[in-house]
Amino acid sequence: MASLKAQVLLDTNRTIAPISPLLFGGFAEHMGRCVYGGIYDPQSPLADERGFRKDVLEALRDQAYTVIRYPGGNFLSGYNWLDGVGPKDQRPRRRELAWQSIETNQFGTNEFIQFCSAINAAPMLGVNMGTGDIQSASALVEYCNAPAGSYWADLRISHGFRDPHNVRYWCVGNEMDGPWQIGHLEANEYGKKALEAAKVMKWQDPTIQTVLCGSSNDQMSTYPEWDRIALEIAWEHVDYHSMHYYAGNRNGDTPSYLASAIRLENYVDTLEGTLRYVKAKRRSKHDVFLSWDEWQVWYKGDPLNGNWTEAPHLAEEIYNLEDALVVAQWLNVFLRKSYVIKIACVAQIVNVISWLHTRPDGLLKQPSYYVFKLVSNLARGQALDVAVKASILETDQYGGVPALDVSASYDEETQQGAIFLVNRSITEPVLTELRWQDGKTVQIDSAWQLAGSDPKEANSWEEPNRLTAKPITAPVVDSGCASISLPPLSFTVLTTRAQ
Ligand code: AHR
Numbered sequence: 001m002a003s004l005k006a007q008v009l010l011d012t013n014r015t016i017a018p019i020s021p022l023l024f025g026g027f028a029e030h031m032g033r034c035v036y037g038g039i040y041d042p043q044s045p046l047a048d049e050r051g052f053r054k055d056v057l058e059a060l061r062d063q064a065y066t067v068i069r070y071p072g073g074n075f076l077s078g079y080n081w082l083d084g085v086g087p088k089d090q091r092p093r094r095r096e097l098a099w100q101s102i103e104t105n106q107f108g109t110n111e112f113i114q115f116c117s118a119i120n121a122a123p124m125l126g127v128n129m130g131t132g133d134i135q136s137a138s139a140l141v142e143y144c145n146a147p148a149g150s151y152w153a154d155l156r157i158s159h160g161f162r163d164p165h166n167v168r169y170w171c172v173g174n175e176m177d178g179p180w181q182i183g184h185l186e187a188n189e190y191g192k193k194a195l196e197a198a199k200v201m202k203w204q205d206p207t208i209q210t211v212l213c214g215s216s217n218d219q220m221s222t223y224p225e226w227d228r229i230a231l232e233i234a235w236e237h238v239d240y241h242s243m244h245y246y247a248g249n250r251n252g253d254t255p256s257y258l259a260s261a262i263r264l265e266n267y268v269d270t271l272e273g274t275l276r277y278v279k280a281k282r283r284s285k286h287d288v289f290l291s292w293d294e295w296q297v298w299y300k301g302d303p304l305n306g307n308w309t310e311a312p313h314l315a316e317e318i319y320n321l322e323d324a325l326v327v328a329q330w331l332n333v334f335l336r337k338s339y340v341i342k343i344a345c346v347a348q349i350v351n352v353i354s355w356l357h358t359r360p361d362g363l364l365k366q367p368s369y370y371v372f373k374l375v376s377n378l379a380r381g382q383a384l385d386v387a388v389k390a391s392i393l394e395t396d397q398y399g400g401v402p403a404l405d406v407s408a409s410y411d412e413e414t415q416q417g418a419i420f421l422v423n424r425s426i427t428e429p430v431l432t433e434l435r436w437q438d439g440k441t442v443q444i445d446s447a448w449q450l451a452g453s454d455p456k457e458a459n460s461w462e463e464p465n466r467l468t469a470k471p472i473t474a475p476v477v478d479s480g481c482a483s484i485s486l487p488p489l490s491f492t493v494l495t496t497r498a499q
Helices: 054-062 074-078 109-118 134-145 151-158 187-204 225-237 260-281 321-336 367-378
Strands: 004-010 015-018 025-027 067-070 094-096 101-103 122-127 169-172 209-212 240-247 289-297 341-347 356-359 362-365 382-384 387-390 392-395 399-402 404-411 416-423 430-436 442-451 470-472 481-486 490-498
Touching: 004 404, 004 416, 025 289, 054 356, 054 362, 067 109, 067 169, 067 341, 109 122, 109 134, 122 134, 134 151, 134 187, 169 187, 187 209, 187 225, 209 225, 225 260, 240 260, 240 341, 260 289, 260 321, 289 321, 321 367, 321 404, 321 416, 321 490, 367 416, 367 442, 367 490, 387 404, 416 430, 481 490
Parallel strands: 004 430, 025 067, 025 341, 067 122, 122 169, 169 209, 209 240, 240 289, 289 341
Antiparallel strands: 004 387, 015 382, 094 101, 356 362, 382 404, 392 399, 404 416, 416 490, 430 481, 442 470, 442 490
């Protein structure tokens, strides 16, 4: 095979949009061992005085999460938030229908708020649109955000929280298009219910921002009609429209899987078109942005039924190198589409469909942990409109795709930038020329790389550091040009500084 080549053309004046800090969010659901045994494990010697696992908190802080969505997920649609507040010994033990598990309610809204502040992330709460009604949605906003002097606010105060939590981001239900959802609705039924819920929630607190349920994925038979109908009804009362999607190499077709960004971008483009259509049809001055609030790789088939046990092991996905390279492309898509995607939450932050797994004695970090950590810590300022000319790789699912998937950021204030490069080839390095076209003098400060020789390589408890992001020699920039050979199956990050 002829050697693969690429040219990456950068210009710090050629920008896409500011990168919303909320793109680096996570999702925590009462499912399996995400909350119990993940975030919260008061019996563990590794827990702090509030019952939070200290090693988990540290890893979450290292990943610089900005926002956490909670409490579900499918769990949300059967949840009565009143079960999870007040004295712990009076909280009910319930059968939880979404995951057929036992919910002890020892962790609820107030513990979640404390957890968010422990990792410096903003809370994003969901209101139940399945078994829940607009009354309970309105009451939860009052409970969280109102000052003293009314029933629900005073209940919060009686639970030990004098100051309002000031929760800004609110999801109006979860995946209500899915027949699997408790209390599933048709698009027009959901649109009307969401409109009324969002309306009263904003009457409770006009500073909040609401997220409408979009299609659960791009394969739903109702997609994208669901999105159009719900948006047309609820448009003026919502600020974001949600997207969910779980990727997977289901057919064992690694070249196509490694081109996942193509599909992800198509999905965004369709919904962006839907947003524009609805805004025009409604003659609206209001804007609605996308919130990709469940995204992750998930396909390896771990159990989903808890058989009425507490904190069962559910969906504890093992991630390998090819999964990490899909995560890297996903993050590239967020940057390239930063003009319309303003919130994104990886599902989930620990144990359940997560790159972090706990055991009583420690924590395992899977390869995609390192990918997310690099991007969430380094992508700042504006996303750049990078021009990439690269050798083409053939795939069964998407035809010819460029060998490299690239995004970049530049922060005018600090003059620091970052370039994120995925080499999709399974066997070939890509000889890459980076060229800055803005005439600034630039240097590459550091370079990091996650790479391996087998797409199925993974970390394990026995070999936890097999795949991590390692520092590599930073290429030298000469006359606005640098070159680097990117190994096959690799993710490389270059940090830059203009002088
Ligand atoms: O994250 C796991 C589940 O996936 C969520 O509960 C649901 O919203 C989605 O189908």
